[in-house]
Every structure is written in C-alpha cells, then in structure tokens.
Amino acid sequence: MRTLFKHLLALAALLAAPSYAHAHVDINIDLTSQTMTVHSGTGETFVWPISSGRAGYATPRGAFRPRALYTMVHSAKYGNAPMPHSIFFYGQYAIHGTNAVGDLGRPASHGCIRLSPANAATLFAMVERQGAEIRIVGSPFSDEARGERRSRLTLAFAPIRPTRTLKEWARDPLAR
Numbered sequence: 001m002r003t004l005f006k007h008l009l010a011l012a013a014l015l016a017a018p019s020y021a022h023a024h025v026d027i028n029i030d031l032t033s034q035t036m037t038v039h040s041g042t043g044e045t046f047v048w049p050i051s052s053g054r055a056g057y058a059t060p061r062g063a064f065r066p067r068a069l070y071t072m073v074h075s076a077k078y079g080n081a082p083m084p085h086s087i088f089f090y091g092q093y094a095i096h097g098t099n100a101v102g103d104l105g106r107p108a109s110h111g112c113i114r115l116s117p118a119n120a121a122t123l124f125a126m127v128e129r130q131g132a133e134i135r136i137v138g139s140p141f142s143d144e145a146r147g148e149r150r151s152r153l154t155l156a157f158a159p160i161r162p163t164r165t166l167k168e169w170a171r172d173p174l175a176r
Contacts, residue, residue: 025127025130026039027127027135031138036113048115059113061136069088073086083097093112094112095115095120097114098116
C-alpha cells in the first residue's frame with residue numbers, strides 16, 4: 001500500500017510540474033534564403049534575416065545544440081570584432097549580433113550566423129531560459145539563392161508611387 005501511495009505521489013508531482021520545463025527553442029536557419037525562423041517553447045514565432053558565411057568561409061550545416069552562451073565576446077581571430085549575445089554551437093562558430101546590419105540577408109560573415117543586435121538579444125534570452133535545437137540547411141551559393149536575392153533586390157528598388165514629372169515639380173516643388 002505504501003509503495004502504491006509513493007508511486008501515485010510521484011506521478012502527481014510529475015503531472016503538476018510546469019510544462020515549460022521541457023520547452024525548448026527551435027532555431028531553423030535556411031542559408032538559401034538567408035533567414036532564421038525561431039519557434040519558442042512558449043509559442044512565439046520569429047523570422048529574421050541573417051548573414052552566413054561568404055564565399056570561402058562556409059557555415060556548417062546540420063543539427064546542433066548550444067555549447068556555450070556569452071553576453072559579449074570579441075573575436076581575437078578577426079580584429080577583436082564584437083560578437084554580442086553569442087550562442088556557440090560548433091567549435092568557434094556562433095550565432096551572434098552584428099553592427100553590420102546592412103549586410104543582413106546575404107552571405108557576409110566568416111562562417112558565423114549574424115543577426116541584428118536586438119534579435120540576437122531576444123534569441124539569447126530565449127535560449128538561456130529554454131535551451132535550443134539549431135538546424136542549418138540550404139546553400140547560399142545555389143542558383144535558387146541567387147535568384148531569390150536578385151528578385152528581392154529588384155522589389156526593394158521598385159518605386160512606391162509614380163515619379164512626378166518636371167512640370168508637376170515646377171508647379172509645387174514641396175508636394176509629395
């Protein structure tokens with residue numbers, strides 16, 4: 001009877017334990033589209049632009065788990081470059097923030113995954129609380145990737161409204 005009571009008590013404790021204890025963050029990185037999709041254990045989903053390794057500096061592909069987290073690291077290998085909110089996942093490869101936000105959306109790093117500083121801080125806090133699984137797929141140098149980047153650049157420069165003529169400008173130079 002005592003043994004049965006102990007087992008029931010243990011089962012009740014397991015059922016009463018908070019469900020977030022087993023929650024983790026799914027980080028899916030697509031090198032082809034240069035995006036990161038993050039699904040948190042609490043139900044939030046984010047899609048962020050990234051920069052992965054440029055030509056000659058491949059980003060490793062596969063499934064990884066975070067090995068070390070540092071609020072701030074400076075790269076001794078690359079001119080003491082700041083790497084805020086670093087999540088190391090394979091050797092010296094990390095997901096981290098960057099000040100080169102203009103390069104996000106295309107390969108530009110030495111192999112790490114770069115994010116905007118705000119997104120890196122958000123991801124860092126989630127991974128610190130919940131743990132993570134990191135999956136990296138795709139190729140930034142495939143024909144598909146080149147086509148996607150070309151089409152995005154074309155749309156980025158499409159005019160929002162028709163350009164005014166010289167006569168229209170002469171009548172009212174300050175109008176938009």
